[in-house]
Amino acid sequence: MSIAGLDPSGGAGILADIKTLEQLRCIGFGVATAWTVQTEKSFLNIDWLPLEKIKEQARPLLAQYRVQVIKIGIIENLEILWSLVTWLKEINKEVLIVWDTVLSASTGFSLTNATNKELLKSILRRVFLITPNIREAQWLGSGKDAQQAAQYLSDYCNVLLKGGHTEIHVGVDTLWTGQQAIQFFPSAKTLSPKHGSGCILSSAIAAHLAQGMPLEQSCEKAKAYIETILGSNQNLLAYHHV
DSSP states (O other): OEEEEEOTTSSSHHHHHHHHHHHTTOOOOEEEEEEEEEOSSOEEEEEEOOHHHHHHHHHHHHHHSOOSEEEEOOOSOHHHHHHHHHHHHHHOTTOEEEEOOOOOGGGTOOSTTOOOHHHHHHHHHTOSEEOOOHHHHHHHTTTOOHHHHHHHHTTTSEEEEOOTTOSSSTTOEEEEETTEEEEEOOOSOOOOOOTTHHHHHHHHHHHHHHTTOOHHHHHHHHHHHHHHHHTSOSSSSOOOOO
16 A cells, blocks of 8 residues: 555656556555645645545555555655554554655655654654655754664664665665665666656565565565666656566
C-alpha cells in the first residue's frame, strides 16, 4: 500500500508508486494524503487531506487484504504521521512500514519546522525503514554529518541514506542496520535525473520486501530498478518498462 500524495503528472507520489509496484509484480493499493497541482517542472498548490479521510480510504482495503508492506510518502506533519503509523500497527503489528522522508520545500511543503524530536523517535521505533537523502538525514539527525546522522537514526530503525544529492561519492547509497553499514554502488549506466526518483526507489524496496526478500537484497534490487528507470529516457518523467 502506498500512502502518499496524488501528483497529476504521474512522476511522483501514488501514481509513480503503483507503476513501480506493478512492474515488480505486486498488487499496489493507493491512499491519498494530499492532492497536489504540479507538473514534473513546477509545483502550484497542495490540499492536505485530514487524518480521518486518510484512514477512511485505507480501512476497507486493510479489512479485506492482509497488506505486507506500507510505504508512506508526503505527510502534513509529524503529529498526523504518528497517529497514522500507530493506527496501522494496531491493525497489523507485523506490517512493515517504509517511510520515504520527503522534507523538501521545493515540493510545496515542509516538515522542517517540527521540533518535537521525542515524537520523531517514537515514530521511527514503529517504522521498519526510512530512505532520507543527505539533507533529510541531517535534519532528522539534528544537524550531524549525514553518515553520522544515519548511524544515529539507525538506533531506532533501519536507514537507507541515498547518495544522489552529494558531490562526494555520487550515487553511493548506504544502508545502516544498527551499527552496520552496507554500501550500494552505482552502475556505469548513463542516467538522467527523474522527477519522483525517491518515490520510485522506496516503492521498489517495499515491493521486494512484500515478496519476502531480506532488507539488504531488497535495497540492492531496488537500486538496480531505479537505475533502469533513470536510464529509460532523457525526460524528467520516467518510463516504467522493464
